[in-house]
Amino acid sequence: MKKNEWNEERIKVLLNQLPTVKDQRSAQQVYKQLLMAKQEKKKNKHWVWPVLASFAVLFLAFLIAPVFFKGNQNASESSESNLQMKEEASTDDSAVTFQKEIEKDAGLEQSSEETNEKSLIVPARDAKRYFTVAFTDAAMASVIPVSIEKSTETENINDIIKKYDKLKLKDLGLFKPPFYDNMKIEEDSGNKEVTVFLSKNDDLSSSAESQWFEKLLKETMKWSPYDRVQIKGNASVAGDLLGGMEEIEKIQEKNAYLKYETDSGERYLMPTEQSFNTVEEAFDSMKIAFGAEQIKPLMPDGLSIESVQSEGHELIVNFSDTKEQIQPADELAMLEGIMLTAKEFGYQQVLFTNLSKTRIGSYDVTKPIDVPAAPNPIKIN
Incomplete structure (x- = not known):
């Protein structure tokens, strides 16, 4: 192969043949x-x-x-x-x-035990929870109305009387007459009437027994919603017992209230046998002890009612000034007995004035208090 010959002239010729490169910046x-x-x-x-x-x-x-x-x-x-x-x-x-x-x-600064004292009334708000039945004391000398708590709303008088043994009321100083076990009671709410059926087995031949039957029946009906009682059974017996009456109308007796204390220490509010024309007369009778030893005056010593004023359905009871110390239980029983007495005369509220305390028991005595529904509640444990 022939070797290429590169001389200066040939290089120049070749370089001149290359494109022109020029920076335009x-x-x-x-x-x-x-x-x-x-x-x-x-x-x-x-x-x-x-x-x-x-x-x-x-x-x-x-x-x-x-x-x-x-x-x-x-x-x-x-x-x-x-x-x-x-x-x-x-x-x-x-x-x-x-x-x-x-x-x-x-008011515990005055007495730490006041609110622990047992109330002797059924408040108006609890009226439907109780039914009141009259019993006697052991000597059959006093009528004691007792309000027994219902187990159900549908319980009637017969059911309540049957609770006597279960509640051991005899141990509480309350006694049930024998005719309570045999008689049957039917309630007619529509006519506000009760029919009592007497049994032939009832021994009510004596006048004393017949009088007790009538007393207990009247006291029981007094706290019931019924207006009259029909008595049936052996007509001749019923007529003989009740002096020819086979129907008893409920009458507002206008009694006062006293305190009954059993030997075991139980306390009850009991109505007086006597009726009164005015509430002032009724209050005066509550200062006196009479009858059995267990019956006590409701007005404690050292405290008396100075004046009584009526304003519509409200009774204002003004007390006299006193500085004597009164036992809380006696003070509470007095207040509740006064309210029950006011209820007997048709009052709906009681306002107490000139008391040394603002609270007695659970009551705010600076304001009017509704009268109770009934006396002596017994609760079912």
Whole structure:
């Protein structure tokens, strides 16, 4: 192969044949582009240090985090402990304040046992929960109405009388006459009438027994919603017993109330046998003890009624000034006996004035009080 010969002339010829290469930019444009390229190069290198610094911060945070959180936990526990102590102290203070308010409102500064005394009446709001049946004392000398709590709303008089043994009423000083076991009672709410069927086995031949039958029947019906009693059975026997009456109309007797105390310490409010023309006369009779030893006056010594005023259905009872101490149980029995007596005369509320206390038992005696529904409640345990 023939070796190419490259001489200077041939190279020039070949170079002249190449296309022309010429930079169309001005000198200022070239300088500007070079300057921008240099700045971009420096800018790209700046990200390294911030990244390294960030890694360093994270590393330090990782090292000190356990110590920080432990310190916060201790501080939090200390704060919670202090808060709990403050709350407990606040609770104790509130309890003391609340107890003082209760004692003030309930009148316990005067007697710590007042609210524990047994009430001897059925409040008006509980009227439908009880049925009142009349019993006697052991000597069959006194009529004592007792309000027995119903187990259900549908219970009738027969059901209530059957509870005598279950409730052990004999142990409470209450006695049931034999004819209660044999007679049957039917109630007619529509006609407000009760029919009593006497049994041939009832021994009511004596006048004393017939009188007790009539007394107990009248006292029982007095507290019932019925207006009359029909008596059936052996017509001749019924006629003989009741003096020819086979029907008894309910009459408002207008009795006063006394206190009956059994030998075992049970207390009852019992109506007087006598009726009165005015409520003032009835109140006067409540100061006197008469009859059996167990019957006590309801007005305690050292306390008397100074005046009585009637305002519609409200009776205002004003007491005379007294500084004598009265037993809470006697004071409560007096108030409830007065309210029952007011009910006998058709009053619906009683307002007591000039008493030394603002509360007696559970009663706020600064305001009118509704008269009771019935006396002597006995609850089913």
